[in-house]
Amino acid sequence: MExxxxxxxxxxxxxxxxxxxxxxxxxxxxxxLDEDSATTGDINLLVDAVRLGAFSSMTSMIGSGAxxxxxxxxxxxxxxxxxxxxxxxxxxxxxxxxxxxxxxxxDAEVRRYRTQHATPLPPSLPLPxxxxxxxxxxxxxxxxxxxxxxxxxxxxxxxxxxPPAQPLYGQQGSGGVPPAHVNVPQHSSWPPAQPVRKRxxxxxLVAVVAVLAIIGGGAFAVIALQGDDDxxxxxxxxxxxxxxDLPVDLxxxxxxxxxLAGDIGAGLDECExxxxxxxxxxxxxxxxxxxxxxxxxxxxPEDLEASRTANTGTDAGTRYGLTDAGxxxxxxxxxxxxxxxxxxxYWDSNEGxxxxxxxxxxxxxxxxQLVEALHATEPVVAxxxxxxxxxxxxxAGEFVDVDKCDRIDTIQAGELEESICSVxxxxxxxxxxxxxxxxxxxxxRNALQQGADDGYPLRNWNFDGNTREGAAxxxxxxxxxAVRYWDKPxxxxxxxxxxxxxxxxxxxxxxxxxx
Numbered sequence: 001m002e003x004x005x006x007x008x009x010x011x012x013x014x015x016x017x018x019x020x021x022x023x024x025x026x027x028x029x030x031x032x033l034d035e036d037s038a039t040t041g042d043i044n045l046l047v048d049a050v051r052l053g054a055f056s057s058m059t060s061m062i063g064s065g066a067x068x069x070x071x072x073x074x075x076x077x078x079x080x081x082x083x084x085x086x087x088x089x090x091x092x093x094x095x096x097x098x099x100x101x102x103x104x105x106x107d108a109e110v111r112r113y114r115t116q117h118a119t120p121l122p123p124s125l126p127l128p129x130x131x132x133x134x135x136x137x138x139x140x141x142x143x144x145x146x147x148x149x150x151x152x153x154x155x156x157x158x159x160x161x162x163p164p165a166q167p168l169y170g171q172q173g174s175g176g177v178p179p180a181h182v183n184v185p186q187h188s189s190w191p192p193a194q195p196v197r198k199r200x201x202x203x204x205l206v207a208v209v210a211v212l213a214i215i216g217g218g219a220f221a222v223i224a225l226q227g228d229d230d231x232x233x234x235x236x237x238x239x240x241x242x243x244x245d246l247p248v249d250l251x252x253x254x255x256x257x258x259x260l261a262g263d264i265g266a267g268l269d270e271c272e273x274x275x276x277x278x279x280x281x282x283x284x285x286x287x288x289x290x291x292x293x294x295x296x297x298x299x300x301p302e303d304l305e306a307s308r309t310a311n312t313g314t315d316a317g318t319r320y321g322l323t324d325a326g327x328x329x330x331x332x333x334x335x336x337x338x339x340x341x342x343x344x345x346y347w348d349s350n351e352g353x354x355x356x357x358x359x360x361x362x363x364x365x366x367x368x369q370l371v372e373a374l375h376a377t378e379p380v381v382a383x384x385x386x387x388x389x390x391x392x393x394x395x396a397g398e399f400v401d402v403d404k405c406d407r408i409d410t411i412q413a414g415e416l417e418e419s420i421c422s423v424x425x426x427x428x429x430x431x432x433x434x435x436x437x438x439x440x441x442x443x444x445r446n447a448l449q450q451g452a453d454d455g456y457p458l459r460n461w462n463f464d465g466n467t468r469e470g471a472a473x474x475x476x477x478x479x480x481x482a483v484r485y486w487d488k489p490x491x492x493x494x495x496x497x498x499x500x501x502x503x504x505x506x507x508x509x510x511x512x513x514x515x
Contacts, residue, residue, distance in 0.1 A: 003038050004110045007046075007101035013452055016102050022051035030489070031471050032445060034438055045083075045094045054079035054091070055098045062104050072096050072105060072113070089113065244273035244282045253284065257295055259352025260326075262378030268293065279303030290369050291342075291361040298353045307355050311346040314435050315339070316413045321384040326350050328381040332367040332409045333360075343367040349380045367409075387419040389433045391491020396421070399495060399515040400429055414439030426502070427511060431495040440492040447485040447496075450475040461486050470494075474505050484508045 010032050011018065018028050026047045033043075049055045058075035062068055076092025085091065093113035099105030246256065250265035257264040271286035276296075280303065284295040298304045312320060312329040317338025321328045328347040333340040342363050348355035356377075358370045371383050384407045387393055396402050396419075405421040412418070414434050421429040434440035451473030461472040472486040477498070482505045487494035497508055 003033075003042070004097040004100045004107075006033060006037060007097060008103075011101050013449060015452075019050060019055065019098060019101060022047050025050050027471070031441070031448065034441060042094075045090060046097065048083055049075075049079050049091070049094045049098055052079060052082045054082070054095055058095050058099060059102070059104065062099070068099070068105055068109065072099060072109065076113075242275050244276070244284065246273075246282065248273055248284060253286070253295070256297075257352070257354055257356070260295070260347075260349040260354040260356055260380055264293075264295070264356070264377050266376040266378075267373055271295070279306060288358075288373060290365045290373065291359050293373075294357045294359070296355050298355075301350070301353060304348060304350070304353045304355065308348055311355070311357065314410070314414050314416060314439075316411055316415075317409050319384050319407065319409050320416060321381060321388070323381050324350070325380045328379070328383065330367055330370070330383070330409075333363055334366055335409050335411075337411050338409070343370055345370045345374055345383075347374070347379050347381050351380075384417070387417060387431070389417055389491065389493065391488070392417070392419075392431060392433045392493040395488050395491060395493055395495065396431055399512070405429075405431070412439075412443055414442075423497070423511075425507070425511060426499060427497050427508070428500060429495060429497045432493065434492045437489070437492060440487075440489070440494070443494065444471060444487055447471075447473045447487075447494075450477075450483075451485070474508065476503055476505070482508050484512055486512075 010028060013032075014028060019025055026043075029038075029043055029046070038046075054075045057078060058071045061071035061074065072092055072095050075095045077088055079091035079095065080086070080088045083091070093110070096105050096110045096113045100107065100110045246252070248271045250268055250271065253268075253271050254263060254265040267288050269287040269289075271284045274283050274285050276283045279300070280296045280298055282295075282297045286293040286295065296307065298307065308327050312327060314320070315331070315338070317332050317335045317340065319330045319332070326348045328345070330345040331340045331343060332338050333343045342360040343365060344357060344359045345367070346355065346357040356379075358373055360366075360370060374383060386407055387396065387402065387405050393402055396405065400421040400423060402421075404423075405419045407417060407419050410416075410418045410432070411430075412432065412434075414436065416433045416435050418430065418432040421431065423429050434443065448471060454475040456474050461469050470487040470489055472484070474482070474484045477483050480503050481501065482499040482503050484497045484505070485494065486496075497512065499508060
């Protein structure tokens, strides 16, 4: 979705009065736009168009019967003059974008000004088209559908309405647990390949073949001699063994993997060597009552990091921890939001360049059983049981007793951690931290959309009356429970309080203010 289309969707969600106040407009842009949707300069330009009166002047002119193009150009000139800028084209583009957002300016008009505002392309590359199909709405009448978006064939297709808001925590009426969220461009070669000049190659080929025959014969002799040396040697030519030749009795394995766990052999039946993958000097597979434990030792820290990347993630239904000693990651197949077939726990050791992974033998083995097996080994990293993100703890400390918050499996894809907190008065508080700003903003948009659907406008929250902390929303979920959401972009974290079995939004408001 392009910037002017995003602003049109913003107006539909929050009401077009959001464009009337520069501070609210700036807050809405921060809340709804992804980081790569617009530059800081473009956002400042759009906000100035509202703050300096160019936007209201343009709408007044159009409302009085002026031609749209003339109104945009005049308002843009005024904006550039008031900003003390020579970029008249950029100012006119900003006015056109805002005009499109309220249904007064056509898609083609916006793109024309955008082309004038954009940085020129190198002369060796084709310029983009300056006009696209688009129908201007009559003054005062909003478009009946979102603007057409050209397909690869050049024909516009009508884009659908904004996606429906996804349900948040506490929308199934069963202890506040939400439902599951099921959550490469083509490049042409440039410059074009040049034709290859042909030349006579037969004399060269004959010479090359002769040399290769001599070299090949010598190489074959060397390989044959190495093969004779390897027979009975138990190796693969002096490189790392494909299957470990080290002892695999539990006492030896426990001693070898002491950097990973104090007693790795606890509860194991036996271990056997398996073929080592790239980057590993040894891999073992061990059996225990509820599944298997895979152990590996790596050649370099980079190889360990590659293993960590391959065995961790931010899927829903997971739990992740990272310390100076190493990382730990568990997948729960027993939650409503997890898509895993069986439960598993991976952990590793930076010092030992080693990793272990418990995998359940069937879907009837729970994550708790694997945690019990993990604890028995005395791992170098502990299973996460409490919130640890510093930004989340700082935010949470203003509202709840963090000692009464417990880590749980993530419920949203993209989360690094999720916790639930006990609060007096029947209030349940969830809180989470997202890995990226994009994932954080996507969840925020869903929350604010639900508040808007219930008639509650976009809100900011703060305590000193000046500093904007983040966005807030309140609404009734699909079970009729009162919910209050608030967040803090700096830590990519949010909190959400709900009253199970009650629609008393005022009670939540009073608790929130006095927490």
